[in-house]
Amino acid sequence: MEEEEIAKTAKPKAKKDVAPGRVIDTYAAQCDKCHKWRVIDSQDEYEEVRSKMLEDPFNCEKKQGRSCEEAADIDYDSSRTWVIDKPGIPKTPKGFKRSLVLRKDYSKMDTYYITPTGKKLRSRNEIAAFVDANPEFKNAAPLGDFNFTVPKVMEDTIPSDLKLASPIVTSDKRISKQ
Ligand SMILES: [Zn+2]
Numbered sequence: 001m002e003e004e005e006i007a008k009t010a011k012p013k014a015k016k017d018v019a020p021g022r023v024i025d026t027y028a029a030q031c032d033k034c035h036k037w038r039v040i041d042s043q044d045e046y047e048e049v050r051s052k053m054l055e056d057p058f059n060c061e062k063k064q065g066r067s068c069e070e071a072a073d074i075d076y077d078s079s080r081t082w083v084i085d086k087p088g089i090p091k092t093p094k095g096f097k098r099s100l101v102l103r104k105d106y107s108k109m110d111t112y113y114i115t116p117t118g119k120k121l122r123s124r125n126e127i128a129a130f131v132d133a134n135p136e137f138k139n140a141a142p143l144g145d146f147n148f149t150v151p152k153v154m155e156d157t158i159p160s161d162l163k164l165a166s167p168i169v170t171s172d173k174r175i176s177k178q
Pocket residue numbers: 031032033034035036059060061067068069
């Protein structure tokens with residue numbers, strides 16, 4: 001049952017972008033009624049949908065002027081790598097940015113937050129220390145709104161030529177130094 005809830009929100013990702021950035025380039029949510037995938041235009045809007053997913057499931061009508069009769073915006077297939085998010089993750093506090101990066105071996109994603117001052121925070125402890133040192137964020141950015149839950153990388157969408165895609169270093173220099 002939990003799995004079903006999870007499948008309602010996903011962040012698909014184009015294969016081409018994997019090597020340089022390994023970051024999400026497309027956001028999508030699945031309609032609760034017809035199960036088609038709708039592309040969500042921005043991370044902000046996506047986070048809004050995700051945060052309310054449990055109480056207020058997404059459907060086609062929530063995307064302006066759309067209906068379940070229309071073709072899906074995007075299909076779940078292996079033409080891109082999909083990562084499925086957990087519903088109910090709070091919206092990122094204003095001024096902060098939540099980033100997800102896929103590991104090179106596609107094993108999992110890592111979450112971090114970027115503060116309004118450009119600092120990268122990788123754990124709850126780092127967030128707590130930052131808010132302690134910068135009490136002006138205490139009200140706008142409660143600790144409970146930071147969440148390090150990562151989406152699940154969908155194995156059936158991981159490219160099969162993964163090994164070929166990894167860089168191969170065969171530099172003579174490097175060898176002679178060792
Ligand atoms: Zn629909």
